[in-house]
Amino acid sequence: xxxxxxxxxxxxxxxxxxxxxxxxxxxxxxxxxxxxxxxxxxxxxxxxxxxxxxxxxxxxxxxxxxxxxxxxxxxxxxxxxxxxxxxxxxxxxxxxxxxxxxxxxxxxxxxxxxxxxxxxxxxxxxxxxxxxxxxxxxxxxxxxxxxxxxxxxxxxxxxxxxxxxxxxxxxxxxxxxxxxxxxxxxxxxxxxxxxxxxxxxxxxxxxxxxxxxxxxxxxxxxxxxxxxxxxxxxxxxxxxxxxxxxxxxxxxxxxxxxxxxxxxxxxxxxxxxxxxxxxxxxxxxxxxxxxxxxxxxxxxxxxxxxxxxxxxxxxxxxxxxxxxxxxxxxxxxxxxxxxxxxxxxxxxxxxxxxxxxxxxxxxxxxxxxxxxxxxxxxxxxxxxxxxxxxxxxxxxxxxxxxxxxxxxxxxxxxxxxxxxxxxxxxxxxxxxxxxxxxxxxxxxxxxxxxx
Numbered sequence: 001x002x003x004x005x006x007x008x009x010x011x012x013x014x015x016x017x018x019x020x021x022x023x024x025x026x027x028x029x030x031x032x033x034x035x036x037x038x039x040x041x042x043x044x045x046x047x048x049x050x051x052x053x054x055x056x057x058x059x060x061x062x063x064x065x066x067x068x069x070x071x072x073x074x075x076x077x078x079x080x081x082x083x084x085x086x087x088x089x090x091x092x093x094x095x096x097x098x099x100x101x102x103x104x105x106x107x108x109x110x111x112x113x114x115x116x117x118x119x120x121x122x123x124x125x126x127x128x129x130x131x132x133x134x135x136x137x138x139x140x141x142x143x144x145x146x147x148x149x150x151x152x153x154x155x156x157x158x159x160x161x162x163x164x165x166x167x168x169x170x171x172x173x174x175x176x177x178x179x180x181x182x183x184x185x186x187x188x189x190x191x192x193x194x195x196x197x198x199x200x201x202x203x204x205x206x207x208x209x210x211x212x213x214x215x216x217x218x219x220x221x222x223x224x225x226x227x228x229x230x231x232x233x234x235x236x237x238x239x240x241x242x243x244x245x246x247x248x249x250x251x252x253x254x255x256x257x258x259x260x261x262x263x264x265x266x267x268x269x270x271x272x273x274x275x276x277x278x279x280x281x282x283x284x285x286x287x288x289x290x291x292x293x294x295x296x297x298x299x300x301x302x303x304x305x306x307x308x309x310x311x312x313x314x315x316x317x318x319x320x321x322x323x324x325x326x327x328x329x330x331x332x333x334x335x336x337x338x339x340x341x342x343x344x345x346x347x348x349x350x351x352x353x354x355x356x357x358x359x360x361x362x363x364x365x366x367x368x369x370x371x372x373x374x375x376x377x378x379x380x381x382x383x384x385x386x387x388x389x390x391x392x393x394x395x396x397x398x399x400x401x402x403x404x405x406x407x408x409x410x411x412x413x414x415x416x417x418x419x420x421x422x423x424x425x426x427x428x429x430x431x432x433x434x435x436x437x438x439x440x441x442x443x444x445x446x447x448x449x450x451x
Contacts, residue, residue, distance in 0.1 A: 004029050005172040006446060009075060009229045012175060016066040016074045023058035023066075023074035023119065030076055030121060031055075034173050037151075042451055044149040046167035048081050050122040052088050057119050072236050073117030078177040080165045081123040081145075082130060083107050083220065084209035089120075093211045094128040094142025096340045097323055097332040104318055107209025109178065109220055109237055116236050121174055124164030130185055131161040132213050132306060134344035139163055139189075143340045150193065151447035152416050160189035162197070162223065169195045169223045170417075170447055176224035176233050182213045183298050183398045186221045187421060190406035191393070194417030194445055196230045196434070197223045200427050202401030205237055212309035214302045216371070217398055225444055227407065227435040234431065242428055244435025251284035253433075256381070256388035258292045265391060272418055273391060276409060276441045283440055290381050290388070295374065295399045297367045304359040304367075306351040326352050375400045379425065387424040387433040397423050403430045410443040415450065 004026065015021035031050060038047050051057075054076070061074050079085065082093040084103035092098035106114065113120065125145035127137065140148030140163035148163040150156040151171040158167050162179030166189030169177045179186045181199045190197020198221045205220050212218055222233035228244050235242040247253075257277060265273070281287055310326045323329060330348050333340040349355070359367070378400050382388060390397070390404075397404045403426070408419045422437060424430035 006225060006444075007175070008226060009071060009175055009232050012075060013066075013071060017069070023061045024055060026074065027054050027058040027076055027119060027121065030173055034122075037171060037449060038168075038173060042154075044151050044154065044167050044171060044449070045146055046125055046148050046164040046171065047078070047173065048092075048094070048123045048125045048145045048164070049089055051120050054119055054121050061117060061119070070116050070236065071232050072113065074119065075117075075175050076119045076121040077113060077233075078121050078124050078165060078168050078174040079110070080162055080177070080179050081126050081142075082180055082211035083110060083178060085110050085120060085123075087120070089123050091123075091211065092144055093130065094126045094144050095329070096143045096336060097329045098211075099144050101317060101321060101323070103209065104316065105209065108206035110209065112237050124162075124168050124177060126164050127161035127185075129211070129348070130180060130182060130213055132182075132302065132347050134346045134348075137343040140167075141343070143342065150416070151449055152194070153414070153450045156416055157192065158189055159192035160187070161185040163189045165223050166190055166193040166195055166197060169193070169225060171449075172446070176222055176229055178220055179223050180210055180218065180220045181398065182217045182302060183395050184393055186223060187393060187404055187406055190223060191419045191421070192417060194408040194411075194419065194447070195223055195225055195406070196227050196408070196438075197221065197406045198230045198234060198431070199398070199404050200234065201403040204403075204427055212306075212313055214305040215309055216301055216305060216368070217298065217401075227405070227431065227438045227442075230405070231431045231435065234427070240428070242431055244438075245432040246439070247436040248439060249284050250280060250436070253284070253386045254286045254288055254384060255280060256288050256290045256385040258388055258390045258394065259289055260291050260293050260394065261392035268412060269418075272409070273420070276420060277389070279441050280437070288385060290385070292378055292381060292388075292390075292394065292396055294395050297370060298395050298399055300359050300363070301367055301371075301399075303347070303351050304364045306347075371399060378402065382423075382425055387422055387430060390421040390423065393421060403427045405430055405434045407434055407438050407442050408444045409441055411445050415448075417445065
């Protein structure tokens with residue numbers, strides 16, 4: 001049997017249809033790998049729980065057969081722990097306050113995955129409440145699950161709140177995973193873990209059934225090892241026909257280079273980025289330097305919108321469950337502070353009490369107006385550009401709702417992954433050009449689990 005590490009969705013589709021591999025064997029392979037490399041003292045701790053029905057679901061799919069089935073039939077997918085599943089798995093956003101919460105209904109994207117025949121393998125650990133607890137909480141830490149570790153070098157920061165989803169995809173614990181992103185929570189761990197993390201444009205995927213922060217900024221997105229796998233997952237979740245590009249000749253393609261933040265790049269980053277840009281230019285692309293600065297309005301926006309969004313989500317939990325408001329979460333954490341508040345909860349209390357810079361309604365509406373202006377500005381800058389490379393992470397993409405994606409491009413000297421962030425005007429264009437970029441400069445390096 002082919003080595004199942006680094007295997008792609010397309011390869012698995014062929015194997016499942018040809019019966020050279022069963023869905024049950026595939027699920028058991030991932031569960032065994034998770035038990036060996038994720039759990040225990042030296043594990044990377046990216047998985048909160050395995051779906052107790054996963055093997056049974058795989059057996060049922062095997063009996064049904066895969067002839068004529070869709071691309072996701074029999075494909076194991078891991079979900080971030082803030083995404084509702086109405087089954088035997090919990091949905092807690094990594095918090096002890098919600099550790100015993102069973103969602104009363106599936107998130108819309110989960111319904112779609114089930115309809116397509118995907119196997120929900122389990123829930124991934126994450127930064128608690130998607131890193132909206134307090135300043136100074138380490139990326140990948142939750143009171144329920146503990147600290148997620150990098151599969152490359154365990155002492156390194158796995159980054160972002162979708163850290164568990166990124167690490168799981170990087171470590172070959174699944175074919176692909178689903179993360180969520182409010183501000184950099186897919187993109188940052190995508191870069192840090194050598195995978196393709198895709199934050200779609202706002203509204204492309206339904207957010208119904210996802211524990212929220214901001215109705216303006218929240219989205220879910222696929223995380224995988226290749227652009228093609230990412231595109232397949234996105235295509236299935238949106239019922240759109242997408243293909244990644246096989247373009248090698250970039251003649252006639254204009255690439256924007258956003259030089260904002262160039263001064264904070266390390267020498268190694270600058271050299272690597274320069275080499276990538278030169279390779280794309282050698283492939284025929286025209287380069288255009290632009291300046292798209294970051295914004296200071298993301299955190300205030302999140303603070304203003306959190307309370308309403310969280311209270312609405314919690315109000316829909318079963319009456320028998322004791323948590324129904326943000327205030328209930330805060331009180332639970334205070335009553336269990338030794339285990340639930342290792343780093344504090346200042347963001348939650350600020351949002352509940354309308355303190356520490358939380359906006360009044362007039363200020364909030366000014367930010368919404370500013371956001372609309374920024375959307376116009378950035379779209380004007382991208383008007384005659386096919387896609388844009390961001391030299392460093394930039395929250396303006398999250399603020400304006402434009403799609404962004406990471407492409408792994410090898411390793412730093414210290415053995416951690418290096419990658420680039422790309423944006424474009426639409427999801428389909430971005431996936432097309434990201435696939436072409438991956439073919440020229442992409443370099444996915446399998447992690448070695450250095451302790």
